[in-house]
Amino acid sequence: MSAALARQMPPVQHAKVNGIDMAYYEVGPRGKGVPLIFCHGFPELAFSWRHQLRACEAAGVWAIAPDQRGYGLTSRPDEVTAYDLEHLTGDLVGLLDHLGAEKAVFCGHDWGGLIVWMMPLMHPTRTAGVIGLNTPFMQRQPMDPIALMRMALGEDMYIVWFQKPDDADKALAADVDKTIRFFMRKAEAMATAPEAEAPKGNPLDPQGQVAEGQSTFAFRELLAMWDKSDTVGQLLNPDELAAFVETFEQTGFTGGINWYRNFTRNWERSADLPTRIDDLPCLMVMAELDAVLPPSSADNMGERIGDLEKVLVKGSGHWTQQEKPDEVNRIVLEWMGRRFPK
Template sequence: MVEHRMMDVNGIRLHIAEQGSGPLVVLLHGFPESWHSWHHQFGPLAEAGFRVVAPDQRGYGSSDHPEDVEAYTILHLVGDVVGLIRALGEERAYVVGHDWGAPVAWHTALLRPDLVRGVAGLSVPPPFRGKEPPLVAMEKRFGGRFYWNYFNRPGVADAEFGRDVRTALRKLFYSASAAASRSGEVKQPLVNPDKGWLDSMADPEVLPEWFTEDDLDALTESFSRGFTGALNWYRNLDRNWELTAPWQDAMVTTPALYMYGDRDLVPAFPGTPELIQNLPRLMPSLVREPIELEGCGHWTQQERPDEVTTALIEFFRACP
């Protein structure tokens, strides 16, 4: 049974969900999600002999929402994971992340390999620091219409999503799912700054079968305090690029696994298909070639829970 509690970690309070005993597995959600995005994985991982913990990361759900934008850098986020592992009384953990949780997981392994038994990323591949800040690069490429740049405008997306939280989440989840895309379709997430992002998204009459009304209820409740904390992660993209300069050309050396859906918009971002193709050569610590899930959209562990859980268990057991 999943249990919940609050923990003091890295100068803030985090809400965590946990189940099971054994080697620690930390599951890190993305945007716009919560601990609940891993609810399919808790039981099977616990039954397989693991202690499973999923926090609401800072700025999300019942965890603290610091007001300062600069309190959401990648160093703060990695610090939360490091502090959580220690606060749970553990010395090492398997760290798994989806969407924004994946860069946090990858950077935890990059910065603190002594704490990470193995690292797995879903949707977002391992980090390789580019030649220029990401917001600057996307501003040049798409004239400010890429959704990162839209999110970087203070208060704008916060207000758009906050007007009707449930509808915003329903549209966001559906638009990035396999149900809203066609096989082989490459579609960049561009926004008309004058109309907002939701205006261009379909509002489904029926949710995909993997995403129930109860799931939407839980997600809506988790954003009752608004979207600003979650959006502040994006507002640090260029700052993260500056802060990670000491790790230029460094790579993750702990055992690693990468999974993604073939209808996910993230692996189609500029330069990402080439990165994924070259990952086995660029990162020898991958225990196997990247796993591509056919007919899967962005919400990897929710759209394809059984395949993801099975792959994770096999990966954990294969780690030294």
Template sequence: MISQSQFPTPTLISVNGVELEVFEAGRENAGRPIVLCHGWPEHAFSWRHQVPALVAAGYHVIVPNQRGYGNSSRPGAVTDYDIEHLTGDLVGLLDHYRYQDATFVGHDWGSMVVWGLALLHPGRVKRLINLSVPYQERWEKPWVEMMETILGGDFYFVHFNRQPGVADAVLDQNTSRFLRNLYRKNQPPMALEPGMMMINLARQETPSGEPVMSDSELAVFVSAFEASGFTGSINWYRNLDRNWHLLADANPIIQQPALMIYGDQDPVAKSENLSDFVPNVEVVNLDCGHWIQQEKPQETNQTILNWLERQEVKASLL
């Protein structure tokens, strides 16, 4: 268990027209930057197990609460959360620290932003590590439109877009219960149920499986979302089709060295053709669910550090 007091003290940094709450450690390792990008509905604190290990390995660790989260800015316009803005924030962080490029690590939605960063700003990404969510190829039709056709209007990605504000209000009213019910591991297989999954979770009386974190750790997430609400973070979903259009002209092939870490019990589907789009990717599977770096912190750290060390050796031989 890691308390909030053991996590770095945040600083507000102005980038790309917003302020980001940034947790930084290992400044003595300047020149070896690694940026950790959380997912939904998460917080920079989700990387609490990785920060000390990366600092000890000689990295300058930069962990932002991305726009819409924590004490970072929460712009009012939905379009302020598209992939150009989200990746622009990370470019702005590099500029702030005067780095040309960095290693980027993403989990869940953070993975989608890191993939997008490599597409839109390839010169700023030295190498990338993503957890749970693989590269999403650009389908013939926009993503939400395709999801609605295949998965229906209650699928939460679709619901967030087609019924704006409905889920936000339910999650805001049930923040503690929703996050308690969501952050679980070793859950039995669940049958599909009618209604919208995230709304159902927010109203569910009894959680299944086991908690991913201690009550005090969970309290960090709960207090953050009680203060910020969920709308800013959900607005990331409301730009999926806009992102589809924004990525139309990007070269879809990511050439940088990449590590993809899956959880074998994660409901997020693995990619069947990842290496077609990310030819220099290495894939590792861990025996866990969706919250990979929190469920299996030591295994995640070792996987990341071993891969980074191999990349450093390869680079030194070139």
């Protein structure tokens, strides 16, 4: 384990779930009330929820943040298909079994958001509520999402690029410090960076305004030319940066990239899933300045969710739980207190 990470997180615990060893961090009184499970995105770790774990501990809320499959201290299977929705949601069910909990509220950011919105569709009896942070509940695409992105944005669009075996894995791992610094910048830094010229909006939104032939998101070129000595808008302090860098230097990025390599498989296998979420409390927390998952991507969620509240975090870019932790903590704990009182 990274020494920097160990200094900033609760003691790590391990559970044998769904055929893997899952590392997780737990606070609050186990068995008291409905647990809150935090699910991270890419390229992140359970460490991304450090501020929320502290707040939950102070409030006496039972909360858990796992390193998800492929990340951190959790197992990293070799097979790409081991990272599909069945496995990723199944891991969370296995974690509930390990914790002795019938249900949980699942809170997810970025890729973690995609997973938690799948929980009531795939495992409704184990889901007490859902909190989406930045990531909305999306409609199933009318066609294979990789084919859709390739057609609209070309081979250099980062999700399309991620489909190539080993290519992105090696590029991101070549200088982990640079990669983490490049990703984790505040909204004001991203607004003036070269990648600000790339297409905006959620690339998975079938109603999006990205037209065929529009300029591509040449992510690898942007990463290569970015000067990591540029400290404007850096999100992480040195100890936080070290926790991410030391961990990804040990694990690489393949586990997380393999989540992206299952977009087509997930689409093919989701045809018969429900298209609505009813009789379940849901909260959507939007970030005002998130260019990839803007508040507008959540505009139509109310048509597909029967019990939905929406809250906007102003002045935040994509890394909302780390960029505006106090506001996210307030929103989440207030909602939990109303919808799941102790």
